[in-house]
Amino acid sequence: MNKRFKIILLQLLTPIVAILFAVVLSSVLIVAIGKSPIEVYQTMIEFSLGRADSVGAILFNATPLIFSGLAVALSFKVGLFNIGVEGQYFIGAFFAAFVGFTFTGLPAFIHLPLAILAAMVGGVLWAFVPIYLKVRRGVHEVISTIMLNYIAYSLIHYLIADLFMDRNQKVPEGLGSPLIRTPHFAESALMPKLHGFLSFFGIDLPNYVYLNWFFVIGLLLAVGMYYLLWHTPFGYEIRAVGSNPKASEAAGISPNKIYFKGFLLSGAIAGLIGLSHLLSFYGYMDLDFPKNFGFNGIAVALMGNNNPFGIVLAALLFGFLNRGAEGVQTFMGVPMETIVIMQGIIILSVVVAANILGRYVKRLEKKEA
Amino acid sequence: MRKFKSLLVAFVLVVFAASTLLAGCAKKTEEPAKQEETKKIKVGLVFDVGGRGDKSFNDAAYAGLERAQKEFGDKIEVKYLEPSAGGENREQLLRLLAQDKYDLIFGVGFMFTDSIAKVAKDFPETKFALIDGYVPDLKEDSNISCLLFKEHEGSFLVGAAAALKSKTGKIGFVGGMKIPLIEKFEAGYIAGAKYINPNIQVLSDYIGTTGEAFKDPVKGKELTLKQIKNGADVIYHASGASGVGVIEAAASQKKFAIGVDSDQSLTAPEAQRPYILTSMLKRVDTAVFETIKSMVDNNFKGGYKEFGLKEDGVGYAENEFNKDLIADIKPKLEEIKTKIINGEIKVPTSKKELQ
Missing domain, CATH: 3.40.50.2300 (Response regulator)
Structure with a gap:
């Protein structure tokens, strides 16, 4: 029991030690560009945690990463690398966008769920190709998903810039340029913000913060995934296949079936990643729709050790780093490049530390047994 | 079951972390009053993705900023920012500059169109300049000036x-x-x-x-x-x-x-x-410079500014090499x-x- 306690304590301390280590390392960098590390960190923390709009922005930043971390982690759990989360969320976002601007006059309680459902269908569709190729033809999913990411980018470009571009924008003859975007969505497809709910608790967020119910959905999804993985037969099968496909086959589980279901489920979650931005911040899909949530999801999943709750924490850390970056850039004049390096150092330290700890814990557990 | 307990602990921690974050929301921190005596015009500029060093569009905007700094010296104070790689925080950066009481804020590139339109509505006292983008229905007394090139x-x-x-x-x-x-x-x-x-x-x-x-x-x-x-x-x-x-x-x-x-x-x-x-x-540099100049001369005008051949806003280059x-x-x-x-x-x- 004593050892158990020690392991939990270690699990809690490691990320903190890792972050402290990264902070020290980044300080060298900050000194090198001629700024005071203490001032920079102070600004970062005061700015990120001391203002209501910043906290709202952090949670908003974290929302897509919760979804993408969960999508990637689920594929990891089943023993596959879904690098294609990036492409799946782009396709999912477009499906939702299509529902958003095509249907008008639907009541919100039908329109919004329909858009969300469409996004999941889009993600599943884009995940279907690589997993079909994997199970039936033995094509490695890393290759096929990476390639499908490129196809997704270009396909979306074609759909937005050619087929569905909003041609009713007012732009004068020969001056300026119309935005390359779909028409605006109907109001009924937009996700309400969290402001009303929070004001119930005496928390007032400024109206330019776009924190919305997708954050709550993300948290619920994390709980749901935890339940699925550790408290249902299907979750057991996923974990069994993920840790040893041959042994589970001998035990009567068909790995191919589990690969199929697990991967498609991962794709369905991936389809939701972009919605928090799409259905509250933008209200249309444009060529500049934020990229890289899928790839960042891989880092989030690794940092969270593929644990749904760890993923939520890792996503919050990412959100904090991004908001803090805006603060130190604006108020301390630290260039963007420096901030990107700092973020890299922090992520790397946490991942390395988690790995070292993981091995140590395994050794401890073996001794215990 | 033990595993369940440790995960439960983790979940409680997540909830705790989220709630402390939200508790931070409840407190409204007041900005300490700035004791700036000399009234400098604060000019902020947000580059498009890629930022300085593209030897093209962004650098041209920077050249205009630099020229203004040289010419107006201590009358203006400048700052430039760069959005994150995906560019999704353009609006947040513009807003931060506006909250920090910048007088004139540039968005470099037509991708800023919607962000500027939104932020400008919330900060009617602040002037905005948008390069290459078109915001509909502006008038001379609007606080947005669209700089458009032919x-x-x-x-x-x-x-x-x-x-x-x-x-x-x-x-x-x-x-x-x-x-x-x-x-x-x-x-x-x-x-x-x-x-x-x-x-x-x-x-x-x-x-x-x-x-x-x-x-x-x-x-x-x-x-x-x-x-x-x-x-x-x-x-x-x-x-x-x-x-x-x-x-x-x-x-x-x-x-x-x-x-x-x-x-x-x-x-x-x-x-x-x-x-x-x-x-x-x-001549993005000229457009940036002229807009800052109009601020310094106190005759900033909203609306649309065209830069064609007539205005010397576009043209062909002639130099000692060609x-x-x-x-x-x-x-x-x-x-x-x-x-x-x-x-x-x-x-x-x-x-x-x-x-």
């Missing part, structure tokens, strides 16, 4: 120059991202070339379909080599930082390249300079320029209009 007019001129210099009767165009803005360059270029030689053949290629297309010199180089192989001997690019590859390829094959946005003869390596025929100038190169065609170019300015030549603004 790139097609400048491209018409360099298209004419290309046709005048071409011996093979084939010229090339390499665009960055396939969007209407870049197609405007292409349309003007083709029209200019056809004005000189109706039978000229223009080979057009685009580097890509994402923002990456503006920073892919390798692909730029390959497309240029392909066009040269197919007979093109003058190649114009509108592809931002990818153009470095276009110029390199043209120089290596001893053919002409035409630069874009800034005068690229000045930034190219020595060996490539003899092969840069000219550059289509888009002076002799274009000496023979310069009179013709000047003649065309005058004709465009007084309306004798109507330059098409899109590929559709061209046909």
